[in-house]
Structure formats: structure tokens, C-alpha cells
Amino acid sequence: MAQAAQPVQASHAGGGEDWKKQLKLPPKDQRVKTEDVTATKGNEFEDYFLKRELLMGIYEKGFERPSPIQEESIPIALTGRDILARAKNGTGKTAAFTIPTLERLDTSRNEIQAVILVPTRELALQTSQVAKELGKHLGVEVMVTTGGTSLRDDIMRLYATVHMVVATPGRLLDLAGKGVAKLQNCKMLVMDEADKLLSEEFQPIIEQLIGFLPPERQICLYSATFPVTVKQFKEKFLKKPFIVNLMEELTLKGITQYYAFVEEKQKVHCLNTLFSKLQINQSIIFCNSVNRVELLAKKITELGYSCFYIHAKMLQSHRNRVFHDFRNGNCRNLVSSDLFTRGIDIQAVNVVINFDFPRNSETYLHRVGRSGRFGHLGLAVNLITYEDRFNLYRIEQELGTEIKPIPPTIEKSLYCT
Structure with a gap:
């Protein structure tokens, strides 16, 4: 491959030459996709006058054309305007904010210029990886920092060049408060899964962090759901934000939803039947408590199926290993608490099972959104007791959707491509 230009002299694409032929592009994704990622205006990434080095990263990552959220968001974000964007899980939100953020960085300046905040460590690792891959020809230095890891290592890393930080809020506030993460010239703040970041748990931390930023800054919020707390935050901190709402329908297209009416004591037997009848690439099975996650994982293993489990009370190093191994396909089934509903993108997951039915519609939406990633087909099966x-x-009423009784056989074409 041709050597990328030095980042300081990064050039903008154009001129009609077919430079894409030089790239080692991944094979095209031939699977059927739903219209929430295909119903675009027909824009190309070249239309946004991005640096050629950034375009190289975009195409090498396998992105062919912008999805609807990317079409709506990228050109506005490039102007520096505040954004409030609602789009479904799995429709390309991460690239919608990462691409314009990378484009606006000046790698000749040795300072933090952009912060992306996310609610969980796993999502931070995943987002930073996307940023590094998209920006690999730009010479951009991306740092990830989260709670549960070595503070000393993070402090040492910040003595070297860092242009973009992907972080969980508490750890970044700690570093900013110590004067190690210097944010006075950081003019871009992106909040992914903004509804979670503006919950009671995080909002006071977020407001303190904003106090470290310069008065002239861009704040972009992205989420699938926007409760009242987001409205209050918008009125306090955002300046005439551009509103993007691609959520007329709340649940993802392409995900078929069923329920099975069972007694509590029948749930494991029902799960065993589903495993034997469904064509599962990978599945995530959700429980409502940490104890039930571990107990169910043990039961599934006893039934003879490969199974991992993950929840918030595990050691971070263990969580990282489970996430990494599951993502790499080392195991077919993962039992999880709601820790894992936020933005985690594993393309091979085609079945989600709610072993315990969630308590509210937002949790349901985020759980179900783990299948059917980026417009592919998926299946959600809910085990429902009398109490549920x-x-x-x-x-069903709140999401304007229909969860149907499970049929004796489920057509493979509904969730396998």
C-alpha cells in the first residue's frame, strides 16, 4: 500500500483519481440489510471533503457508503455545531461521531482536542478501537481511560502526545481534577449513550467535566432514547443544537420478537429447547440480577453448551477477557446482566433471549438491539411468567411494537442470512 502522507500535510480527497484501488479493502458484506441502514440519500463519504488519509481508514474498515445517521450527522458535526441525535442501536452511530471528530483534529498540536464519553468500560474499549482504525493514516493519538485500570499508567500516558480521549466519566474527572488531563483546549465533547450518561449516577460528574472545557466548545449527544434529563441538560449546556431524530419507530427493523409463556421452574427447560431448535450464530441471554447470571451460566454449561457470563461485579481484567473471547467467536452463548446492553457491537449475534423479562421499555430496546446489528436480521425471544x-x-404499547407468541417452528429466513 502507498505510504500515507504525513498528518500535518493531510490532504483532502478529490480530483477524480481512483486512489481507492490502492487500498486493501475487506470483502463486501453480502448479507440482506434492513432499510434503517439502507434508506439513504445516496451520499458518498467523498462528498464531505474529508482528508484522504481519513477516507483510506473509512474504506479499509469496510464502510462503503454513509448510513442515514451518518448522512444526517457528519456534515453538521463538521461545522462545529452542537448536535442532539436519536438513532437506533446498530445503525452506525459510532462512525457518525468518530469520523467528524477525527477530521477536525489538528495533529500538529500536542494537546487533547476531543473527548468521547461512554458509560461502560467495554464500550470505551470498542469505541477507541474504531477511532484508531478509522484514523490510522492520520497519525492521531487516541487514548482510552476507564475506571478499574491503573491510574498511574494513565498519568504516564498523558505525558506523551494525546489528541483524542475515549473515557468513562469518573476516571476522566479524576485525571482532569489532578491537572493531568488538560482540557482547556478541548473543543469537542461527544456523549454516546447520552441517556445513560445523564442519569443520576453520571450527570453531576458530566457537569463538573464540562467546567474544564473552554466556553467555545461543541457538544454532541447520541442515543437511542432521550428521557427528560436530556432535555434539561440540552437547555443548560447546548447552543441551538441541530436535532436529528431517526426514531419514528422505536424497535429495530429486521428483529423478529416472540414470547414464550412459561412458569419460572420451566425456564431452563425452555432455554434448552430453544438451543436445540434455533440456528444460533451467537446468542446473548439476559438476566435481571448478578446472581442469576452466574447460576444460569452454570446450568447452561451442565446442559452441555459452551457458555460465558459477564456482569458488573466481575474483575475488570476478567470482563475484558470474556468480552474479547466472545467477540472473537470463542464461545457461542453469553449470559449477561444489563451491563452489556449499551452499544456493544458484535456482528455475529443473531439471537437475544430475555431469560428474565426486563422491567422497562428502554432496557428492552437496548437488550433487543444486541441482535440485528447494522441492519442485519435478528431474533428476540422473551420468557414470560404470569407476573410479567x-x-x-x-x-408493547410504549414501543409501538408487537411481541408475538412463539410458533412451533421459526423460519430460519427471519434471523439467518
């Missing part, structure tokens, strides 16, 4: 029946009805 009102909750099922309420969530």
Missing part, C-alpha cells in the same frame, strides 16, 4: 404479563403489554 402486564409488563409485556406495557412495553
